[in-house]
Amino acid sequence: MSQTTVDAVADPRMTGARARPPIGSTGPLGWVRANLFGSWWSTAVTLLLGYVILRVVVTFFLWGVVNAVWTVPYSPQGIANTAACQNAKGIGACWAIISDKYRLILLGRYPYDQQWRPAICVLLFIGLYGVSAMRRFWRKELALIWIGTLVLVGVLMWGGVLGMPMVAEDQWGGLPITLMLATLGLACAFPLSVLVALGRRSTNLPAIKMLCVLYVELIRGVPLVAVLFMANVMFPLFMPQGVNIDKLLRIQVAIILFTGAYLAEVVRGGLQSLPKGQAEAADALGLSYWKKTAFVVLPQALRLVIPPLVNTFIGSFKDTSLVLIIGLFDLLTMGKVALSDAPWQSFSTEVYLMLAVIYFVFCFAMSKYSRGLERELARAHRR
């Protein structure tokens, strides 16, 4: 595309009619020719795909915008009259369900007048991700920021202080639960995974190595659904009689254990990719094992694993949706709850699309970040 300018610079004598490349090999037309109609095969693909895309876009536009129902009337008792939506079913979207249910889906059954609290928690989580993404915060103080934010979230959600009424866990729901399960899962699984990875790498502690291998391989061999299921069914059996652990906590522990096993492998990858000379140099300086690990090995190894760590986080963010099976009110479950309301029952497509957009925005932002970082780190490495 920049061919013309390069030629012109390279050969200033070439001006006038002779210098002009043939029409159709440069400029937008040339680009179209090269990239869309390069060969008969490419032309066929372009025409076919173009037709399909056009059909899909037009259909979606008609369904989602032109024929869509945006609002529905309500009876004096506050019950929605969804006749307009029912009539439009199949030809037009019923976005009225979103405007009716969005607070329920996003913030769950939290007391309506107190919903600013979970809303702030969502913002706090997003702020936490933003801060963690910035390299200038990559130091020990970051751990304090994480602890501080998580404590603040806990205070806001539970309340009971500063004039905020107490709200029990069973009333929490929606996006804060999803973010909490994923974030706390990472925050608690991370230290665990570092210890497990170190244990698995240890050469002179065979018993501990075996325990670590057993933990990682057992967890990685079974699906998360099975682990959640186990937490739900087995946990009550494990506890002494009369002790009842809250469902949210049980599931949080299960997610921590599950994420920990995957993170341990990620951290182990980082430890393995660190040149052996680093540890040997620390040994030569006479550092003890823990000093060597804390000041020489981990700071370098953990830096290397940030991109796969973000990818693991994306995975566990998506995986929190599986708590649907035990009826914990995360974002997806709240979507299902919203759909169980009789007048709105048949408009699942609209709700699922909304949920998909929310999950997508979070995951896409994170994966974009992780890939950018990967490229950056790879560049620094190559130098």
Place this chain on the structure above:
Amino acid sequence: MSGARTVPKKALRISWSDPRFRAIFWQIVIVGIVALIVWYLVGNTNRNLAARHIATGFAFLGRVAGIPIGESLIPYNPAIDTFGTALIIGILNTLKVALIGVVLATILGTLVGIGRLSGNWLLAKITGVYVETLRDIPLLLQLLFWYALLQGLPAPRNALHVGDFIFLCNRGIRMPTLVWESADTWALVAFLVGVAGTWFWNRHAHQRQEATGHRPAVWPIALLLLIGLPLGVWGLLGAPTAVDMPVLHGFNFQGGGTVSPEFFTLLVGLVLYTATYIAEIVRSGIQAVALGQWEAGGALGLSRGAVLRRIVLPQALRVIVPPMTSQYLNLAKNSSLAVYIGYQDVMSIANTTLNQTGQAIEGIAYIMAVYLTISLSISLFMNWYNARIALVER
């Protein structure tokens, strides 16, 4: 360790300054703590089970199950068959969706991965959008979405149809099936013989090439053996073409084969989701092979297809296979999401069994055992394959 001089082994001293003593001490402490925790939990569990009057053991496997199972690869009658049979059906159903899923996801993923590298801008972009979108939406949400869409299809009476033989309705897909006769069995046998024959001929061709530099043509013989032979046998035995057609009868179809909406949803969801990851693996694998390899192959006078098959693909596979293994594992494990849409796989049947019998520990043990076995088998197979294609270094 491999140094020229070996340090003489000293006796273990009972002293804090001996690292070996410290290592043993810490191991005893940690293993002791873990053992204590396990002992505590097992004790609690036993007491809880006693309090609930649940007998442990696998005796329940012999009891009549009484759970209805919609689709099964083996004959099953809830009134007579046992929990053991039901649990085996679960395993078969999981294997069915996982195997078909792996094959389809590999095909789709490879096509999409190549599509992303296409010179056609539109194709490259659209495959890119597909990959970026679907991998960032939870699989469970996708499954629920597809399932809701299938449920929204018309009833059998006004099913969508392709011609007059494939019907798509809210009870799944109905299509004609071939009535299986002995001629078909023999044709299958002939096909297997053909596969073996092709393999031998290919080996022979390879040996001739090694010995003489001349490679006898393989494809005409292969064509004859793989297609001609089965067709010939089938034709000789009378070429039976009886087809079982689905016919609308009352409220549902009779005859033909069915793909249940649950199976279809799970398969489509798993394939579309996993293919996005496989596409990325294939793309990076192909990109990892230097362009010079293509050019060098061309300079040797090889055709483009031969360069792809003999030079580029073997190198790309080395990059592709290890991450592909973990995607296959993920697909097999993700098939457990069947429980959310009511496809009766391992998780789903174990869940029902557990609810009916109260045998929590046995149910969980069964789930763990099945998935660990599947994971291990895939790992072993892929490691074997990986070792086969690995670079043989001197």
